Amino acid sequence: MTDDRDIDSDIDAGIAPSDAAADGIRLQKVMASAGVASRRGSEELIAAGRVRVNGKVVTELGRRIHPETDEIAVDNVAVQLDTSRRYLMLNKPVGVVSSMQDESGRPDLREFTDTFEERLFNVGRLDAMTSGLLVLTNDGDLAHVLAHPSFGVSKTYIAKVEGRVSAQTIGRLQSGIELEDGPIAADKARILTSPPGEGASLVELTLHSGRNRIVRRMLDAVGHPVIDLVRRQFGPLHLGTLKSGAVRELTKVELGQLLTVSRSDAARAEPPK
Numbered sequence: 001m002t003d004d005r006d007i008d009s010d011i012d013a014g015i016a017p018s019d020a021a022a023d024g025i026r027l028q029k030v031m032a033s034a035g036v037a038s039r040r041g042s043e044e045l046i047a048a049g050r051v052r053v054n055g056k057v058v059t060e061l062g063r064r065i066h067p068e069t070d071e072i073a074v075d076n077v078a079v080q081l082d083t084s085r086r087y088l089m090l091n092k093p094v095g096v097v098s099s100m101q102d103e104s105g106r107p108d109l110r111e112f113t114d115t116f117e118e119r120l121f122n123v124g125r126l127d128a129m130t131s132g133l134l135v136l137t138n139d140g141d142l143a144h145v146l147a148h149p150s151f152g153v154s155k156t157y158i159a160k161v162e163g164r165v166s167a168q169t170i171g172r173l174q175s176g177i178e179l180e181d182g183p184i185a186a187d188k189a190r191i192l193t194s195p196p197g198e199g200a201s202l203v204e205l206t207l208h209s210g211r212n213r214i215v216r217r218m219l220d221a222v223g224h225p226v227i228d229l230v231r232r233q234f235g236p237l238h239l240g241t242l243k244s245g246a247v248r249e250l251t252k253v254e255l256g257q258l259l260t261v262s263r264s265d266a267a268r269a270e271p272p273k
Helices: 004-012 017-022 028-033 039-047 139-146 166-173 216-222 252-269
Strands: 051-053 072-074 076-077 086-092 122-125 132-135 155-161 177-181 180-186 188-193 202-207 226-234 247-248
Touching: 028 039, 028 072, 039 051, 076 226, 076 252, 086 252, 122 139, 132 139, 139 252, 155 216, 177 216, 202 216, 202 226, 216 226
Parallel strands: 132 226
Antiparallel strands: 051 072, 072 076, 086 132, 086 247, 122 132, 155 202, 155 226, 177 180, 188 202
16 A cells, blocks of 8 residues: 555645556655665665665665565665565474375474464475475465576585595585486585594585485485485575474575575576567
């Protein structure tokens, strides 16, 4: 709804109320409603050239936008204008399937979403025996971009594996190995612990592939079957100290980073005009 004070100022400028409403809502009001800053603070951000609308810097305080279709960024970090959207981080426990309703009756994600009014769903999947960071949302556009393999959002895992992992094995993981469904290489790989003898090692892998059980299959292929696997990072999000089975809202900073990634990936995927 257009603010009455905004309409009054437009009437003073010779614009009819119906025209003012049709022309959108003042940028600083939209920013304040989205929690970016107070209206005065938002005006200062605009005047300083720190606000972009649809990729272009805006400095005029009279600028109006349509929150349903226009995109805002502050300091090149995206802002969500739709306050009906919800974004959660879950530390998924082992034994829970990444589904809102498992047909086999196994524990599923409803345990963590039933208390929310919104109809939430998971962004991507973790297999039942992998724990760690999973995003839950009701933002279908964001979920599509972040989960689709073609957009290549990076994920970081820590794997406890059988045996002592060598530097040569890390080199193989990064240079690429051949699996039954094609070659694959880790973006990054490093040894966290590799004790002498035949004990278990800890390895960190970062990759952007969305292929099924890819980390487990890669480590199997180099002779180090996975004992335990945790996803610690998804795009710009870090699991941090969130306990197993706990859910929390994304912070505004985290959400801005996530939206920025999804918008930039979506823009790259659009055919040139």
